[in-house]
């Protein structure tokens with residue numbers, strides 16, 4: 637079966653005077669992802685995680701091979717949707733439901749009834765249906781992130797690319813959203829790449845975990861053996877945590893909590 641994502645000899649260089657050396661941020665990355673995987677990426681600050689995600693999203697040029705579902709990535713597309721850390725990723729002048737509907741409209745969907753059906757369906761999935769008429773400034777951070785997730789899901793992407801989406805949330809909202817996201821992933825069978833600095837988050841969410849090193853290489857690529865749902869009292873949780881913590885330390889940075 638064609639992998640959902642194939643990365644072969646991927647190199648990313650930034651050619652500006654601020655870049656060190658040759659400006660080589662990603663060095664010869666090789667990685668294959670199957671449909672339905674939930675891949676978490678850990679790595680020290682500045683190692684190139686966001687750059688990697690932006691390359692997959694089609695927002696950066698690159699050298700090497702990057703193919704989604706067998707198609708070479710040449711620019712952004714609705715098969716790859718990004719969700720960011722910033723709470724400001726929603727359009728402030730549009731309501732929650734209009735934020736969800738807007739990219740669908742851009743895609744050419746003009747049928748108002750259909751748009752309403754789709755936004756209701758996905759807002760329901762993230763528990764926000766009753767807030768559909770609210771504007772972003774009337775929402776909590778977690779609610780904004782849930783709106784961004786509903787908006788991403790509504791486009792039925794092949795892969796959702798998430799760059800530390802829960803990093804600005806308090807611990808309780810974060811735990812809650814982690815559980816919600818994992819359930820959605822299970823139900824929708826969507827493939828997810830999720831960047832985090834948080835080892836607990838990677839262990840709880842990932843079916844597979846990568847650790848990138850400071851010099852832009854994949855140092856660890858492992859399946860997560862812990863059965864879901866994972867909690868800190870799960871068997872082998874401590875072992876996994878130690879293993880990833882050591883790997884992160886060796887990769888050139890301790891965990892940023």
Ligand SMILES: Nc1ncnc2c1ncn2[C@@H]1O[C@H](COP(=O)(O)OP(=O)(O)OP(=O)(O)O)[C@@H](O)[C@H]1O
Pocket residue numbers: 650652654655661679680681682683684685686687688
């Ligand atoms: N547009 C750019 N031009 C030049 N260099 C860049 C550009 N974008 C990123 N970089 C450099 O690429 C490196 C990796 O940045 P990136 O944002 O991918 O790191 P990261 O792993 O996501 O870090 P963090 O965990 O802090 O978010 C950094 O050294 C950064 O300075």
Ligand SMILES: [Mg+2]
Pocket residue numbers: 685686687799
């Ligand atoms: Mg980043």
